[in-house]
Amino acid sequence: MDLKNKRAAKWKHHHFWVSFCHACQGLNTAWKEERNLRFHSMMTILVILIGFGLKVTLGEWLWLGLSITLVLVCELINTAIENVVDLIVGAQNNSLAKKAKDIASGAVLVASIFSLIVGFMVFVPHLWQIFFN
Numbered sequence: 001m002d003l004k005n006k007r008a009a010k011w012k013h014h015h016f017w018v019s020f021c022h023a024c025q026g027l028n029t030a031w032k033e034e035r036n037l038r039f040h041s042m043m044t045i046l047v048i049l050i051g052f053g054l055k056v057t058l059g060e061w062l063w064l065g066l067s068i069t070l071v072l073v074c075e076l077i078n079t080a081i082e083n084v085v086d087l088i089v090g091a092q093n094n095s096l097a098k099k100a101k102d103i104a105s106g107a108v109l110v111a112s113i114f115s116l117i118v119g120f121m122v123f124v125p126h127l128w129q130i131f132f133n
């Protein structure tokens with residue numbers, strides 16, 4: 001949509017709080033519809049509880065926070081891409097639709113592997129201290 005049409009669109013607005021509410025609505029919809037997002041959110045809570053339990057340092061919290069945020073953001077973008085692809089092709093089998101969805105899922109996988117590595121590097125030394133020192 002060009003800039004002129006965008007401004008003319010009835011649903012377009014320029015208030016920060018309205019945009020904020022729409023973003024929250026988006027999170028709510030993704031939470032209700034995406035099982036993977038709920039799974040990653042549960043993992044986030046688990047990681048935070050373990051972090052408190054092991055008394056990780058501020059620097060370690062930053063790495064954990066970065067990896068958690070990266071996974072959740074990738075999951076949200078993946079969901080948005082899936083919805084746009086479905087909007088365009090519907091139930092039709094399409095090789096480009098498959099490519100787009102699989103690449104978006106690949107982004108989630110890369111972020112998840114990064115977060116697993118970070119979790120391993122942060123938690124293992126703490127667990128080692130507890131069990132072997």
Ligand SMILES: Nc1ncnc2c1ncn2[C@@H]1O[C@H](COP(=O)(O)OP(=O)(O)OP(=O)(O)O)[C@@H](O)[C@H]1O
Binds near residue numbers: 101102
């Ligand atoms: N319109 C389509 N045409 C061809 N292949 C598709 C189409 N829609 C989905 N697929 C493929 O079918 C498989 C499952 O797609 P689906 O949309 O269920 O996503 P998913 O990978 O299970 O992710 P999620 O669990 O996040 O929904 C994927 O390999 C995807 O690329």
